[in-house]
Amino acid sequence: MTPVDFNYLRDMLKQRSGLVLAEEKQYLLESRLMPVAREQNMESLSELVAALQKPDGESLRKTVTQAMTINESFFYRDKTPFENFRNIMIPAMLATPRAASRTLRIWCAAASTGQEPYSLAIEIKEMAAQLGNWNIEIVATDLSEEVLEKAKAGLYSQFEVQRGLPIQLMVKYFQQTGSLWQIDSSIRSMVSYKHFNLLDDYARLGTFDIIFCRNVLIYFDPPTKTDMLARMAQRLRPDGYLVLGAAETVIGISEEFKPVTDARGLYAMQVAAAAAAAPVRATPSASARPAPSVSGLGTTPAKPATPAAAGLGAVTATPAAPAVSGVGTPTVSGITKLA
């Protein structure tokens, strides 16, 4: 590959996905993009770069950008974030005005093939005693439409279900179909998938109580990380939580977040950022469409705290719906397109 071709690809990827590609990573371009070139009946990356630069090359530019994403994920990855979810985040949420509205919105900002949002959905199901009649929405977004298709199908290989997932949860929530394992529809319906680029405007996603943004910031440069974290702070409730990957931090990157003591990877808002954030309401915001409930949890729902709350928690077996009313267009596959 010529230096000119390398520079073109590096700049295009940075601009379209935020990915920063160091010169020594040239081999990654070759290994990931040669198959794309061959699919297009091209024999070299130079030929591919020439096609990318054509005015009608948008679809190819998209394919190349998606081919360069790193989609590694597995169930209960790193364990601690899910322990923190169960032992810190959910108890904190239960002790706030949310207990009256019984609504919770969670954003998995780089959901990849779905193991992260499904691990959270399983955790929520397993906490049926406390969350039985809450309306909990998990919005899972990713830049790659290909991984979202796989996530939505909820079909995993034997290797993927054995990787990180406790065996009793696998038996409880997966069915074998041929050589694959499919996650239960009751878990799938708790997650709504959306095609979304983290470089885009977050406002259209609405406001969240918890944001999981794990193992994606590592691919961006410091100004991009700073910008994304500042914009995430604007989408988080003042007492909300941000969860980052094991190799990621807010330190030196964000003025809006601070680490939660003794909770690896967990961040809360700094006082000033919290003061500027959307307040926690006892009732859902008027702009938000009713979220799907955590339906079919299999236990008797707890008694509603107030008569008003009773109306909110009573929905059952509702399929996953887009987070914000009128946002995005549902595609044939059911993945709402925002980008």
Ligand SMILES: C[S@@+](CC[C@H](N)C(=O)[O-])C[C@H]1O[C@@H](n2cnc3c(N)ncnc32)[C@H](O)[C@@H]1O
């Ligand atoms: C390594 S995976 C992380 C998956 C999961 N969060 C985990 O920790 O297991 C990173 C994901 O980020 C997505 N991604 C990369 N750049 C993105 C962007 N600009 N906007 C949205 N998603 C992006 C990739 O497509 C990929 O699926």
